[in-house]
Amino acid sequence: MDLGLSNKVAVVTGGTRGVGKACACLFAKEGAKVAICARNVERLKAVKDEIESLGAEVLALQADVSIPAQLKAFISSVKERFGRIDVLVNNAGEAVRGEGARTDEGWEDHLRQYLHSARWCCQEVSGLMKEQRSGAIINLSSVAAKRPREISPLGAAKAALNNYTLGLAIEMAPYRVRVNAVCPGIFMTPHRILAPGSVGERIARGYGMSSVEEALTRYARENTLIGRLPEPEEVANVVVFLASERAGALTGSYVIVDGGTLRFVL
Ligand SMILES: NC(=O)c1ccc[n+]([C@@H]2O[C@H](COP(=O)([O-])OP(=O)(O)OC[C@H]3O[C@@H](n4cnc5c(N)ncnc54)[C@H](OP(=O)(O)O)[C@@H]3O)[C@@H](O)[C@H]2O)c1
Numbered sequence: 001m002d003l004g005l006s007n008k009v010a011v012v013t014g015g016t017r018g019v020g021k022a023c024a025c026l027f028a029k030e031g032a033k034v035a036i037c038a039r040n041v042e043r044l045k046a047v048k049d050e051i052e053s054l055g056a057e058v059l060a061l062q063a064d065v066s067i068p069a070q071l072k073a074f075i076s077s078v079k080e081r082f083g084r085i086d087v088l089v090n091n092a093g094e095a096v097r098g099e100g101a102r103t104d105e106g107w108e109d110h111l112r113q114y115l116h117s118a119r120w121c122c123q124e125v126s127g128l129m130k131e132q133r134s135g136a137i138i139n140l141s142s143v144a145a146k147r148p149r150e151i152s153p154l155g156a157a158k159a160a161l162n163n164y165t166l167g168l169a170i171e172m173a174p175y176r177v178r179v180n181a182v183c184p185g186i187f188m189t190p191h192r193i194l195a196p197g198s199v200g201e202r203i204a205r206g207y208g209m210s211s212v213e214e215a216l217t218r219y220a221r222e223n224t225l226i227g228r229l230p231e232p233e234e235v236a237n238v239v240v241f242l243a244s245e246r247a248g249a250l251t252g253s254y255v256i257v258d259g260g261t262l263r264f265v266l
Pocket residue numbers: 013014015016017018019020021037038039040041043063064065066090091092093094113140141142143183184185186187188189192193232
């Protein structure tokens with residue numbers, strides 16, 4: 001299926017790991033020009049080389065999305081380099097984990113990393129998309145937005161992001177800009193889901209198991225219809241489809257990509 005992304009300009013925040021990197025590589029394979037940002041310069045360089053080896057034009061710049069001035073500078077550079085932005089994927093974000101997540105600072109950090117960063121980025125890009133009278137924005141949300149099992153700063157921030165997504169879809173509709181959210185369940189990003197304070201650690205504690213990896217395998221087998229955790233590439237497939245012309249009838253939607261999770265633990 002031709003997704004119609006050839007020569008389009010796709011911006012992916014946090015494009016050096018996990019689903020962001022998978023999206024950037026997939027956009028490149030579809031013939032798009034790609035712009036990515038992240039904080040770690042070495043990983044940016046490595047992913048830039050990898051995307052270039054796929055034959056795509058790529059701009060890779062250091063920027064922390066939770067700092068508005070850095071985000072603004074990143075988007076300005078993309079506009080200068082490519083002259084247009086067809087796709088924006090708001091993917092980046094890393095908030096405090098564990099006990100710190102429920103302090104006032106933790107709550108504020110979650111809102112800054114997962115809601116405000118996306119909002120700021122949309123503000124920087126929406127004027128250009130309105131002028132172009134075309135564009136697609138995809139916000140990486142979470143199933144935690146829909147069904148938290150306990151008080152969840154992450155779930156609350158992502159629920160607010162879903163609400164913002166729908167509001168923006170309404171505002172941008174007259175300009176033929178589509179805005180959607182993808183809500184993944186836990187997927188395979190080992191550095192994130194196996195880390196101390198992560199959801200993986202909580203699941204292992206719940207099972208009374210010492211190996212987080214084995215606990216997640218058991219969790220996936222018992223709680224998802226596909227019997228395993230989705231790979232980042234499987235989430236990216238949905239993001240890239242939503243960015244494409246083929247998804248022309250989809251806006252203001254939340255697409256759940258969780259392998260058919262029966263019980264929610266995030
Ligand atoms: N993994 C899951 O199971 C899961 C489940 C549901 C939803 N999600 C959501 O899916 C999205 C991607 O998750 P992931 O697991 O693929 O993430 P990941 O593998 O940890 O990758 C995050 C990417 O974002 C960058 N990043 C993080 N914070 C940043 C910041 N403040 N400014 C700029 N770049 C930043 C990272 O690079 P640097 O560290 O170099 O900045 C990296 O490139 C997130 O929004 C997450 O909340 C994930």
